[in-house]
Amino acid sequence: MRADHRRGRSRRNALVAVTALLAGGGGLVAVNYAANASDVTAAAPTTRSARAISCPDVKSKLPAVPRQAQDEVERNLELLDRQTAEAGRRLAETRGQGGPDFIQNAILGPLADKRKATIDRISIAIGRSAAEPTGLDGLAACDLGLAAPGTQPSGAGAGAGQQGNDGPTAADFVDITKVAPNVRAVRRTAGASTGAFTSRCGTNERGQHNSDNDIVAPGVSNGAHHVHDYVGNKKVDFNSTNESLSAQRTTCTNGDQSAYYWPVLRDTSRRGPDANALGGGAEGNRGAILVPSTVTITYQGSPTGKVVAMPRFLRIITGDAKAFTNGTKNANAHWSCTGFENKVQLTDKYPICPRGSKVVRSFAFQSCWDGSNTDSADHRSHVAFPDARGNCAEGFKAVPRLTMRLVYKTPAAPNFAVDGFQGQQHNAITDHNDFINVMSDRLMRQAVSCINSGRRCG
Template sequence: MWNEHRLLILVICLVLGGGLTAAVLGVSQATGPDAGAAAGGPVASDYVDIRDVPRVPAAAPAPGPEGSAGSMVVNCGRNEQGHYNEDNLVVSPGLTGGAHHTHAYVGNLSTNAMSTDASLAAAATSCTGGDRSTYYWPVLRRPDRAGTHAHEGAAGHGNVGEIVPEASVLVEFRGNPVSKVVPMPRFLRGITGDAVAFTADSEADVRARWGCSGSPDRSTTRYPRCPAGERVTRTLVFPSCWNGIDTAGATTHRSHLRFPAANGVCPNDTFPVPELRVSLAYEIPPGLNVALDSFPEQRHSPKTDHAMFVNAMTERQMAGVVECLNKNRNCRA
């Protein structure tokens, strides 16, 4: 009986000791230089001091005599309505929660997985000029604070923490430096960036750029550390060469819209349409670690930043955009 009692005590000690060892190791891993790896990222190497990022010249070539040098800013607010969901109308239409992470929206106030062209055309919008298009992107979070709202915990899949609201959202259309632009067809779908860039074979589709408001000539694919008083920025530029055939693309949702070459020339058999550019800015305390919503295996990598849109402008509204760009004016809607 005594031997059995001693054996039971020995087993309990081994179990408790193993648990304590695991806990110690867990703490050690969680506080190391790449602490986020154990919890699914981000890791220390995902961040960079913006002052260590090289300055780069302006990416866009100067417009030529046949180009369209205008711009049109569409005032859609900064999601004051709190329009969030885990849907992706462009990539996963009809599948509620298909994004597996939370998106923030401006523009069309009804957008979800079940939206149709007809429902978008009939919905209310946050855009002051009446544009019913939908513009959306994955949210940015503070993992150091627990989210208290339903949309801050609904996505799951490792996307936790308080959502950082956008301090500003700029929706802008630009022309083409070497050509006049033609109208986007109504209900054209578009995507920029690569939501699976962390595990992809190449970074060819990585398009989003991060930066700081005080350093417009520096951009990176990593989370920037900005000096005090500056905002963290995200710039998402969409492809602007349309194949003239379909509005949604096949399989990858990219084949119908392609990016122009560095000199602005569109690929053969495509037509230049207005270039959509969404610029986001955030108030982030210096040194704070933030995390972009992502699929679990993507570990909140900043390279996975992406955005989507559906053009629900009326033909008259789109004609106004095209006229503004082709006549080299700077306009607001």
């Protein structure tokens, strides 16, 4: 795999009155649907009811995908998602049209044909390096029914201060003063690298926002389906390349051109300016965006030895934006309050902080690198976390450990939430952070020297 691996992707079409829960070739597309002729028995023609195109999940039914096929399989899984979203858009745009068989003939039937061709390509790709999977044809057909509880249709009119049926609820918040201490320090060994290098990059007070993700969905507008805050590199979007990133200025005072971005936190008691926009309210992310009071970006060492330089354009994602449905394997969310960070870290709950204390989101990125790749097909395999003792696995090298600390003055619970995908309930466990290293080689050498010599610099 080339270290600077970039894939061309077609631009995602805007979804009109559609919201999508798309994960690995399955999907639920809910729409505000005025009954077609075939539905008059279920609802009067003037009745608006939430309907959904529901497709079987393909990713979960696949065998282990050979490394040689991962890139092609991933592209086709994303194509399945786009096909489902496009069918949902057509369902919304043609409401009230056609006869009894209109939806099946004009929407569901063509969707099944497209999905079958795409699933066949996935099978063939796997079959070039391993046994070709069988029995996937039954995953092509999708059906139409009432949207599942918890799916909030776009434009449903949820007022300011509400996330609709997509969470969070009061049960997603916990009084941090009532949580038992759960933080344990990692012991350092002789030879540990104890220094720290800090980049001061501001808090995104200028409001650089978009719902793109250049790591996961390069070339795809609105590829994240939720809004990101950005600090560091001043121009990061779905069109970014290594060349464009290296040509941009930065908000960091030391010249660090790296891209640091994370999903915004919102005050859901107030209406935001993107209430009807993709990435924002049109996809369930409602409320006014909160600007952090402080953002601290620090590179730290290894508790068991020295670190080596990160390669320029290394890409790292920490956490899982779909951890609510995917499970905790890749989750890496940490929530706390000022004054409690060394005692309590929450993973799947938002904190209720005492008077005078502020909400803290913190991230510690993977700090073991495979020594050759700046990215990988799943955007994870080229980096890893050290083990419980702080050691990297065989074949991996310790690099500076990027840590980030975001502090917020939030409204009272439960009136704040992190942006996320539909169906993830805006759960605290879905918090995540993205990073593209665009430090100059000289600045990275300074950081490594500082960390390995036990100094604090920046």
